[in-house]
Amino acid sequence: MTTTNRIDTLARYHLLGRTGLRVSPLCLGTMTFGTEWGWGSPRETAHRLLARYLEAGGNFIDTADGYTGGTSEQLIGEYFAQHGGRDRAVIATKFTVNTSPGDPNAGGNGRKNIHRALEGSLRRLKTDYVDLYWLHAWDGITPVEEVMHTLTGLVREGKVRYIGLSDxxxxxxxxxxTLAERDGLERVAALQLEYSLVERNIEREHIPAALALGSxxxxxxxxASGLLSGKYTRDGAQVKGEGRVSLIPSLGNPGFDKLLTERNWTIVDTLREVATELDRSPAQVALAWVTRRPGVASTIIGATRMEQLEANLHALDVRITEAQTQRLDAVSRPDxxxxxIFFEDAFFTEGMFTGGTKVRAEPEWFRSSAR
Ligand SMILES: NC(=O)c1ccc[n+]([C@@H]2O[C@H](COP(=O)([O-])OP(=O)(O)OC[C@H]3O[C@@H](n4cnc5c(N)ncnc54)[C@H](OP(=O)(O)O)[C@@H]3O)[C@@H](O)[C@H]2O)c1
Structure with a gap:
């Protein structure tokens, strides 16, 4: 591997929570590997994106059994089978999504599905272990004890190195x-959640929990699926611009309903202003903002074209000033x-709770939350 095309900030690895695993601060998301969903990249582009990410010093790749009907995992498996280097990579995949309509145990987080899903992922990824195995989303059904015992068993068998919880x-x-700590089970290394300038709700519970419990x-x-690249504009109720966001109204996915709101367009306007002041792109500023938030170890980026990936990989050296950060924080502040409100507002924290005295050591998340 040459070192000339390396990006130093990407190759400055972070620990994944309270583990010994080192990951790049930007993880390559591969939900867009494959064209099955109408917005992704074909095989050659996907392989070129993966090659460039690895060449730049990235080592962390995120996929899922359900992405593009298994094509995403297949493309990653093919790449490493052809080019080698699998052991240098930290490959993360997920289970939960049902892949066999009509079969209730071919999805969700029960033991039967976890084993079925993992065997399929290993086959498509052409590997005999997964570095980080994610529960993709809470199924609202399976007891947490069953999930944690099953995942711990997979780590002990050597099929999985670390475990994480998403959504x-x-x-x-x-x-x-807490069960893991009490019962000697495998600890949760990481949480995967939506987080951006337009989606900051995890600051209330998840980030403080992750900081307190070591994930x-x-x-x-x-x-925000590309909205924060600044390439879209409003046209009445319509959105103009080329990319996934303009397809959203036709996708019928309720997860996207919250995206094209007046509030979010206002956030984009402020982001554009700050990006112009810094002479960087809005995408780079939006990524730089997320990567520096408390608790964030690695941000999962997406790109369908080489120029997007290249620009995004250089986001880590963007320096947003304190005043600009405050403007971004203020415009995107969660409700x-x-x-x-009792934990965020100085009226309570510094007035009612501490009798006007200064708190000696606030937890890190609290200091930098959007007060
Ligand atoms: N756990 C979960 O539930 C969950 C859910 C979603 C995603 N994920 C993971 O997170 C990864 C990233 O998600 P995401 O793709 O939604 O991330 P994102 O960063 O919000 O959006 C990426 C998309 O924005 C556009 N884009 C990226 N860089 C750009 C640039 N510099 N200029 C202009 N447009 C740009 C591209 O789409 P266009 O070319 O179409 O505009 C790209 O595919 C996924 O691949 C997946 O691994 C996990």
């Missing part, structure tokens, strides 16, 4: 980690809701 309630994560946070959709 779960904070109470569920806290219970899983890394790995944000997904840090550009003030009960009971968090």
């Amino acid at each position: 779960v309630p904070a109470w569920y994560y806290a219970r899983a980690q 890394a946070v790995t944000p997904w959709s840090p550009l 003030r809701v009960h009971p968090y």
Whole structure:
């Protein structure tokens, strides 16, 4: 491997929570590997993106059994089979999504599905172990004890190195980690959750929980599917611009309903202003903002074209000033809701609770939360 095309900031590895695993601060998301969903990259482009990411010094790749019907995993497996280097990579994949309509045990987080899903992922990835195995989303059904015992068994068998939870309630994560600590089970290394300038709700519960209980946070959709690249404009109720976001109205996915709101367009306007001041792109500024938030170890980026990836990989050296950070924080501040207002507002924290005295040591998340 040559070192000339390396990006130093990408090759400055972070620990994944309270583990010994080193990961790049930007993880390559591969939900867009494959064209099955109408917005991804074909095989050759996907392989070129992966090659460039690895060449630049990245080592952390995120996929899932459900992405593009298994094509994403297949493309990653093919790449490493052809080019080698699998052991240098930290490959993360996920289970939960049902892949066989009509079969209730071919999805969710029960033991039967976890074993079935892992065997399929290993086959498609052409590997005999997964570095980080994610529960993709809470299924609302399976007892947390069953999930944690099953995942611990897979680590002991050597099929999985570390485990993580994606898209779960904070109470569920806290219970899983507490059970792990009490019963000697595998600890939760990381949480994967949506986090960006337009989606900051995890600051209330998940980030404080992750900091308190020792897991890394790995944000997904840090550009809000591309909205924060600044390439879209409003045209009445329509969105103009080329890319995934303009397809959203036709996708019928309720997860996207919250994206094209007046509030989010205002955030984009402020982001554009700050990007112009810094002479960087809005995407780079939006990524730089997420990567520096408390608890964030590695941010999962997405790109469908080489120029997007190249620009995004250089986001880590963007320096947003304190005043610009405050403007971004203020415009994107989450709604003030009960009971968090009691923990966020100086009226309570410095007035009612401490009798006007200064708190000696605030936890890190609290200091930099959007007060
Ligand atoms: N755990 C979960 O539930 C979950 C959910 C979603 C995603 N994820 C993970 O997170 C990864 C990233 O998610 P995401 O793709 O939604 O991330 P994102 O960063 O919010 O959006 C990436 C998309 O934005 C556009 N884009 C990226 N860089 C750009 C640039 N510099 N200029 C202009 N447009 C740019 C591209 O789409 P266009 O070319 O179409 O515009 C790209 O595919 C996924 O691959 C997956 O691994 C996890």
